[in-house]
Amino acid sequence: MDISRRRKVTKVVAGSLAELYPHNLQMYYIPPITEISLSEFEDLALERLKVLRCLELVNLKGANKFSDEWKASLCEEMTKQGLKNFYKMSTAPTCKQTDAELQYRKKDHLSHFILRLAYCRSDELRRWFIARELELFKLRFMSLNADEIREFLNMNNLSYSPISAEEKDAIMPSLYESTYGSTALLSEKDFFRVPFTDVLELVRSRKVFVQAGYAYIPSSEFVAVMSSVYRATLGQALMMTYRRLPNVDDERLVPLLKGLHTSYVGEDFKTPKGGEICIEDLDKHARASYPLCMRFLHEALRTHHHLRHFGRLQYGLFLKGIGVSLQDAMRFWREEFTRIMDVDKFEKEHAYNVRYNYGQEGKRTNYTPYSCMKIICSSVGPGDHHGCPFKHSDVKILANKLQAYGISSQYVGEISELVKGNHYQVACGKYFEATHGKPSNGIQHPNQYFEESQVALGNRPAIKQEPMSQNSQHSQPNNYPSKPKPVKQEKVEEDVWGGDIDLSSIDMDVA
Amino acid sequence: MKVEEFSPDSLPDLLPLYYKRLFPYGPFHRWISYGNVEPNYFQNREFSFTLAEDIYIRFKSFIGREDMEKEIQKRCPYKIDIGAVYATRPQERHMTAVFQPQERELVFDIDMTDYDDVRSCCSGADICNKCWKFMVLACKILDAALREDFGYEHLLWVFSGRRGVHCWVCDDSARKLDVSARSTVAEYLQLVTGGENKAKKVVLNSDKLHHSIRRAKNIIEPQFESMCVEDQDILGTPEKISKVLSLVPDDQMRQEIEKEMSKQNTPSMKWAALTSVVQSWIKRGQLKKWRQFLVEEIMLQYTYPRLDINVSKGMNHLLKAPFCIHPKTGKVCIPFNPRAAEKFNPMTVPTINQLIHEIGQFDKEQTQEGDEVSLRRVKDYRKTSLNKGVVIFEEFVRKLEDTWKGKQIKIEASDATLKF
Numbered sequence: 001m002d003i004s005r006r007r008k009v010t011k012v013v014a015g016s017l018a019e020l021y022p023h024n025l026q027m028y029y030i031p032p033i034t035e036i037s038l039s040e041f042e043d044l045a046l047e048r049l050k051v052l053r054c055l056e057l058v059n060l061k062g063a064n065k066f067s068d069e070w071k072a073s074l075c076e077e078m079t080k081q082g083l084k085n086f087y088k089m090s091t092a093p094t095c096k097q098t099d100a101e102l103q104y105r106k107k108d109h110l111s112h113f114i115l116r117l118a119y120c121r122s123d124e125l126r127r128w129f130i131a132r133e134l135e136l137f138k139l140r141f142m143s144l145n146a147d148e149i150r151e152f153l154n155m156n157n158l159s160y161s162p163i164s165a166e167e168k169d170a171i172m173p174s175l176y177e178s179t180y181g182s183t184a185l186l187s188e189k190d191f192f193r194v195p196f197t198d199v200l201e202l203v204r205s206r207k208v209f210v211q212a213g214y215a216y217i218p219s220s221e222f223v224a225v226m227s228s229v230y231r232a233t234l235g236q237a238l239m240m241t242y243r244r245l246p247n248v249d250d251e252r253l254v255p256l257l258k259g260l261h262t263s264y265v266g267e268d269f270k271t272p273k274g275g276e277i278c279i280e281d282l283d284k285h286a287r288a289s290y291p292l293c294m295r296f297l298h299e300a301l302r303t304h305h306h307l308r309h310f311g312r313l314q315y316g317l318f319l320k321g322i323g324v325s326l327q328d329a330m331r332f333w334r335e336e337f338t339r340i341m342d343v344d345k346f347e348k349e350h351a352y353n354v355r356y357n358y359g360q361e362g363k364r365t366n367y368t369p370y371s372c373m374k375i376i377c378s379s380v381g382p383g384d385h386h387g388c389p390f391k392h393s394d395v396k397i398l399a400n401k402l403q404a405y406g407i408s409s410q411y412v413g414e415i416s417e418l419v420k421g422n423h424y425q426v427a428c429g430k431y432f433e434a435t436h437g438k439p440s441n442g443i444q445h446p447n448q449y450f451e452e453s454q455v456a457l458g459n460r461p462a463i464k465q466e467p468m469s470q471n472s473q474h475s476q477p478n479n480y481p482s483k484p485k486p487v488k489q490e491k492v493e494e495d496v497w498g499g500d501i502d503l504s505s506i507d508m509d510v511a
Numbered sequence: 512m513k514v515e516e517f518s519p520d521s522l523p524d525l526l527p528l529y530y531k532r533l534f535p536y537g538p539f540h541r542w543i544s545y546g547n548v549e550p551n552y553f554q555n556r557e558f559s560f561t562l563a564e565d566i567y568i569r570f571k572s573f574i575g576r577e578d579m580e581k582e583i584q585k586r587c588p589y590k591i592d593i594g595a596v597y598a599t600r601p602q603e604r605h606m607t608a609v610f611q612p613q614e615r616e617l618v619f620d621i622d623m624t625d626y627d628d629v630r631s632c633c634s635g636a637d638i639c640n641k642c643w644k645f646m647v648l649a650c651k652i653l654d655a656a657l658r659e660d661f662g663y664e665h666l667l668w669v670f671s672g673r674r675g676v677h678c679w680v681c682d683d684s685a686r687k688l689d690v691s692a693r694s695t696v697a698e699y700l701q702l703v704t705g706g707e708n709k710a711k712k713v714v715l716n717s718d719k720l721h722h723s724i725r726r727a728k729n730i731i732e733p734q735f736e737s738m739c740v741e742d743q744d745i746l747g748t749p750e751k752i753s754k755v756l757s758l759v760p761d762d763q764m765r766q767e768i769e770k771e772m773s774k775q776n777t778p779s780m781k782w783a784a785l786t787s788v789v790q791s792w793i794k795r796g797q798l799k800k801w802r803q804f805l806v807e808e809i810m811l812q813y814t815y816p817r818l819d820i821n822v823s824k825g826m827n828h829l830l831k832a833p834f835c836i837h838p839k840t841g842k843v844c845i846p847f848n849p850r851a852a853e854k855f856n857p858m859t860v861p862t863i864n865q866l867i868h869e870i871g872q873f874d875k876e877q878t879q880e881g882d883e884v885s886l887r888r889v890k891d892y893r894k895t896s897l898n899k900g901v902v903i904f905e906e907f908v909r910k911l912e913d914t915w916k917g918k919q920i921k922i923e924a925s926d927a928t929l930k931f
Contacts, residue, residue: 178721197692200691206721206724213663213684382703392709394711
C-alpha cells in the first residue's frame, strides 16, 4: 500500500489504532502503511464500492439529498446490501474509542485509499468517486455535534472563526434577506465569512449573502465549507495518485484495480449493438421506440428544420448509438437543415459537427451518447429543445403532449405525479410501460431505452442481458457486485477480471 | 462624399488597411500580456484566426507584439479569437504530454437571439434600438453583480459587432478561477431557465428576495413598462396576453386577472390590472408566502439577462477579440462604458469602410494645410470614430496596469537585494 513512498509518513502512522484514528471523521491526509492480504484488499475495495454505489442509487430515486427521506432510503438500501453497520457508524458515531469503532475507522481509511488507486485513472472516474465520497463525508459531518466538530477542526488544523458581532450587525439586513431558509434564528446564529470559492454550491443556488467575493454563511451551513475543503484535497490527491500509479506494477493488483469500476459504469453505447438503422424509419422509431427526450428533439427538428447546438449533440450522438451510419446521419441532417438554409451554409457550419460526433474531426474521439444523468443535469435555455422532458417541461405541457401521443389518462396522471416528485427516470420508465405494455428494466440511458424497446417490439432478438445495474431486481445473490458482465459481441479492453481467475483464492500478502 | 454601405465582399480589400493602420496593437498587447508579471503570459496564450473561406486556425501563439502584428497583417484574419493561457506555448502543444488551460478571463456572452421569445420588434440576427434596451439592462445588472457581489473591478464590455455584447472579467483572481467556480458564477447570474417546453422560466420559490435579485429588480422596475409593455407590446394581442397569463400558476387568480384585464383598453392599464390583482391577493393573504413574488417573476422572465453560460463555464472557450471587424456587418467590436450603456447606440458603431474613409479625409485635410510632421505623430485611429472606443479601452488597461505595478516593483526589488 505504500504508494506515495513518502518516508516521513512512516513515523506518523506507526502507532496504536487509537492514536492513528482519533476521530470518527477523517480527511484522509495520510495513506496507510500496513500489510494486508490480497483477499482483504479486495473485500475492502468491494465493500466501499457497494457503499458508494448505494449512495448513487439513492440519489437516482430523486429525494432531496440528505433529507430524512433520502437517509431512510439509504439506510434501507445499505441494509439490503449487508452494510447496516457501516450506515450506523457513519450516521450515529459513538465517537468513543471502542475496539469496534477503531476497527471501523481503520477499514474506512484503508478502503478509501484502495479505491483512490482504482478511481484516479480518468477524469470521469475521478469525478464519480469525488462526488460519492463527498456525499459520504457530508453525511458523516452532519451527524457530528458541535463539540465533535470543534475537535475535528482542531485536529485537522482548520481554523475558521465567526465574524464579530459588530460586523454582523452592520450587514444584518442583507443576511436576513439573502440567507436561505427561516429567518427566525438568524440573529442568534454565528456567521462565517469565507471566500466564495469555498462554498460554490451555496453561491450557485443563491442561498447565502455574497459581497465583494466573500460569502457569509450561517453555522448551520458550515458543512458546505468543510466539504469544499475536502473536495479540493481529494481532487488533488487523486491527481497525485494518478501520476504515481505507474509505480504500482504488481501483477496481482493492477488488473484488480483496473477491473474494479467497469461493472459500474454501465454501457457507453459508443458502438451500436443491433443492426443498422435506416433513416427513412426514424419517424416510425420516434413514435414507437424513442424515449421522450429524443422524440421531442426529433419532432422539433422535423417542425423547425433546425436544432440548437446542444440539441444537435444530444440527438446526433443518440442516432449514432442506435446504429445510424455517418453517411446516413449526414444525409438526415442535411435534408432537414437545407430546408431553411442553403447547402453551402450547411456544409460550412454543420457538416463538420456531424463528422465530429462520429470521431472524424477534431480530437477524433468517438464521443459517447449522453446518459440520462447527463441529460437531466444539462442546462436548458430559451429556444432549446434538448434536456429531459420529465425535468425540463412544465407538468401541464408534458401532460398535454402525452395525451396527444395517445397515452391513457391514467398513465398521464401517474407520470405527472412522478414528475412532481422529481422522479424523472422512473417517470420515463412509466412512459415505456405505457407505450410498450410492459415495464422496463429501469431507464438509465436513452440508447438503453431504445434497445429495450426494440427487443420488446420483437424487432430484435432478446440478447441475454445481465442487469444494467445493481438496482434491477434480479441481481445474482451471493455474488460480488462488481463481477463484470459477460462481454457481448466486442471485447472490452479493460475487462481483465474476466474468466475464472479467482483472485480471492490467492492468499498472499500485499506489502 | 457619402460613405458607401458595407458589403462583405469588400473585406479582402479593406482588412489589410485596417490591420495596417487602425488596429490598436499597443493597448491590445498591453492588456493581453498583463504586464507579464507571470512569465510568458503572453507567449502561452492561444489565439485563433478565421481566414477567408472559413479556414479556421486554432492554437496560434505569438512571441511578442511585433510577432503578433506581423502575423495579423500577413494573414488579415476575418476574425481573431482569444483563448486560454497554457503552461506552454500553444503552437508547441505537441511537445508536452499535458496540455491543459491554466488561466483565462472570466467571460460572458449575451446574444440577442436568446431574447426572441420576449421581443417582437425583431428576431434572429436583427436588432433595433428597442431591443437593444435588453442588452443595456443585461449589462447594468451583470456589471453591478460582478462588482458588488464578487468584488471584480476590471470589466471590459465589448459590443460584439452585430447583435450582442461580451464581458471580459480580467481581475487576477477571476483569471485564476477553476471550471467549477466559473460555472458557479455563471449559474448564480442565470435566472431564466428552461427550454421550449417550459412556459414559466423564472421561479423564485422563496418568501424573500436574494439581494442580487432585488438589485436586478430595482434596475428593471422603472423601465419595465416602457420597455416591455409599450415597446415590445407584451399585452398587445390575445396570444401575447395568454403567454403572460400562463406565468400565473394559480387558476383562480389567472381568471381574475384575465377578467380585470379585459375591462381595460390600453396595454399599460392591463398591466396595472395584473399588478393590482396580485397586490390584493397578497394583502388578503391569499397568496402562498413563497409565491408572493409573482409580479417580479414575470418582470424577470421578460428582462433578466440571458447568458450563454456554456461560454462562461469553460476555460478553453474562444471568444472574439475586441477591435475585430464583424465579417457580416463590417462593424468594429468596440468597447463601451457600462455606466453609459444606454447612450451606446449599436446602429452608429463605425464600419470598416467608414473608418478607412475617415483616415483618407483626415490625411487630405492635413496635407492641404501642409503640416506633414504632425500628420505622422498622430496615431491613425485617433483620426477616426474608432478613437472613442480606444480611449475607453486604454482607460481600462491603465487601471489594470495599476494592479501589477506594485508586483513589478516587488520583483525588481527582490532582484536588487539578490545582487548584494
